[in-house]
Amino acid sequence: MTYDRFRDALDDFDPTRGIEDSRTPHADWYVESDFFNEELERVFKRNWIAVGRADQVAKPGDYFAGVLAGNPYVVNRDEVGTLRAHHNVCRHKGAIVAQQEDDSSHSCSRFQCPYHGWEYGLDGQLKRAPMLGTQTSFKKERYGLAPISVTEWGPFVFIDLDGEFGGRSNPRDLLADVAPIAAELECLGMSDLKFHRRYSYDLNCNWKVFVDNSLDGGYHVKYAHEGLASGLEMDKFETHIFDRSSVQICDTKGNDDRLGEKVMYAYLFPNLFINRYGNMMDTNVVVPLAVDKCRVVFDFYFTYDNLEEWDSRKKIRSSIASSHMIQQEDIDICESAQLGMNSMTWKYGRYSSVLEKAAYEFHCLLWRELKGLNS
Ligand code: FES
Ligand SMILES: [Fe+2]
Numbered sequence: 001m002t003y004d005r006f007r008d009a010l011d012d013f014d015p016t017r018g019i020e021d022s023r024t025p026h027a028d029w030y031v032e033s034d035f036f037n038e039e040l041e042r043v044f045k046r047n048w049i050a051v052g053r054a055d056q057v058a059k060p061g062d063y064f065a066g067v068l069a070g071n072p073y074v075v076n077r078d079e080v081g082t083l084r085a086h087h088n089v090c091r092h093k094g095a096i097v098a099q100q101e102d103d104s105s106h107s108c109s110r111f112q113c114p115y116h117g118w119e120y121g122l123d124g125q126l127k128r129a130p131m132l133g134t135q136t137s138f139k140k141e142r143y144g145l146a147p148i149s150v151t152e153w154g155p156f157v158f159i160d161l162d163g164e165f166g167g168r169s170n171p172r173d174l175l176a177d178v179a180p181i182a183a184e185l186e187c188l189g190m191s192d193l194k195f196h197r198r199y200s201y202d203l204n205c206n207w208k209v210f211v212d213n214s215l216d217g218g219y220h221v222k223y224a225h226e227g228l229a230s231g232l233e234m235d236k237f238e239t240h241i242f243d244r245s246s247v248q249i250c251d252t253k254g255n256d257d258r259l260g261e262k263v264m265y266a267y268l269f270p271n272l273f274i275n276r277y278g279n280m281m282d283t284n285v286v287v288p289l290a291v292d293k294c295r296v297v298f299d300f301y302f303t304y305d306n307l308e309e310w311d312s313r314k315k316i317r318s319s320i321a322s323s324h325m326i327q328q329e330d331i332d333i334c335e336s337a338q339l340g341m342n343s344m345t346w347k348y349g350r351y352s353s354v355l356e357k358a359a360y361e362f363h364c365l366l367w368r369e370l371k372g373l374n375s
Helices: 003-011 033-044 174-188 207-214 310-342 357-371
Strands: 049-053 062-068 071-077 083-087 126-128 147-153 156-160 194-203 238-241 245-251 262-268 272-277 280-290 293-302
Touching (some): 003 033, 033 280, 033 357, 049 071, 049 280, 071 156, 147 174, 174 245, 174 262, 174 272, 194 310, 207 262, 207 293, 207 310, 245 357
Antiparallel strands (some): 049 156, 071 083, 083 147, 238 245, 262 272, 280 293
């Protein structure tokens, strides 16, 4: 795909036409690697992206590491309690410095590169470079880990590769962007939730296929999730659209303890979902891995006073089992849609103008970001 084809694919979508007169984005948005690479450059490297939880870095020394749009990062809490993020790339020969073996929390007093032992402080400064011998014009302070902008909101930690340290200052005010969904989520209570467990799912589909699926106003619920649909008043599904976020709300039939009275699915551009229902919240971060691969990281939270009590444990287990089943149903339809989009026949579709409003707004916003109109 040439740059021109990227422009053509982008120009095939016209956000001024409105949802009733619009075709969905062209198949190239979902199947072309160069389109995917432009998304990494223009969206995932230029926005606040949720990468983890504040409780993972609660104490000095705590850290977690990952990779965002090809950039290894490490987020940590330093000795004086300041939250920090750095490129997790050794300044000697580029090896990954802080290691993350699984999703459990990690802690250290210094980061030591496993390759030749260079050591960095919790503030990213180079502390020790063993056996370097005589050096000419070598200044240790110029060889610290490169910093990344980092901030917190609610239970989340966000980084911005293009923030104040990224060479281009980011105009986005995260707190302003999340304010509308924060207000809606507060109605169901968010602050009294405790993190319980993380599960990750790898999907053979473009990251937008999963996002589209979650923003279709419940269109697919009746057909793909029979179990879930039986607990929801589907004709009471509402969608509220904001600048860079949306909230989908639905009353329940009151017959499922797990769902409570109302379910709320909040979305923050580009890849964060916060799903709130009953005594539970699950958050989904959609990590783009390749044009036809993404990882969805689920973090489960509960409001039960004692997560260890037998009754709570039982309810939590059964609630997570239901979520897992729903996620498996979503994985199946997302992978099936990706397969069809890869075929020679599918070029674009249409929107339900009554249901798929949030998905349409997502495409319009993505179009603006890819056009460079929001920077
Ligand atoms: S690459 Fe890190 S010490 Fe050599
Ligand atoms: Fe679904």
